[in-house]
Structures are given as structure tokens and as C-alpha cells.
Amino acid sequence: FYIYGEAQRSGSYRIERGMTIQQALAQAGGTTMRGTESRIRVHRRMPDGKVSQLSLDPQEPVQADDVIYVRESLF
Numbered sequence: 001f002y003i004y005g006e007a008q009r010s011g012s013y014r015i016e017r018g019m020t021i022q023q024a025l026a027q028a029g030g031t032t033m034r035g036t037e038s039r040i041r042v043h044r045r046m047p048d049g050k051v052s053q054l055s056l057d058p059q060e061p062v063q064a065d066d067v068i069y070v071r072e073s074l075f
Contacts, residue, residue, distance in 0.1 A: 001062050003028045005070035006035025015062050022058035024068060031070055039071035 004010040008029025042054045044066050
């Protein structure tokens with residue numbers, strides 16, 4: 001998976017078995033001071049080949065080639 005935005009260590013990472021979005025964020029060092037966990041977006045390729053932008057629960061599993069975008073806090 002890939003993670004970018006307001007994550008401490010943006011980049012590509014290996015998915016571990018059963019890894020959740022929250023665990024993926026932890027692997028990337030968490031959010032920066034400006035980031036927020038509540039505004040995370042996941043760009044995921046759907047079975048029809050199109051990429052969809054999703055707002056998922058932090059306990060949802062990460063899938064291969066997910067791109068996780070940690071957005072900036074509004075406050």
C-alpha cells in the first residue's frame with residue numbers, strides 16, 4: 001500500500017496479513033501535528049478497473065495497491 005499527505009513517513013509499505021487502515025497509519029508513524037485520522041481517504045481500484053475515493057472505517061482491511069491519503073485537520 002501507499003500512504004501520503006499528513007503522515008509522518010509517507011511512502012510505500014508491505015501489507016501484513018489482516019492489516020487494517022489504522023495499523024497502516026501506525027506503520028507510517030502516525031499523523032503529523034497537522035494531520036487527522038478522521039479525514040483519511042483511501043483510493044482503491046474497484047473490480048471494474050476504476051479508482052474510487054472512499055472514506056472507510058479505520059478497522060477496514062487494507063488491500064493491495066491502496067493509496068491512503070491523510071488529510072489536514074480543519075482546526
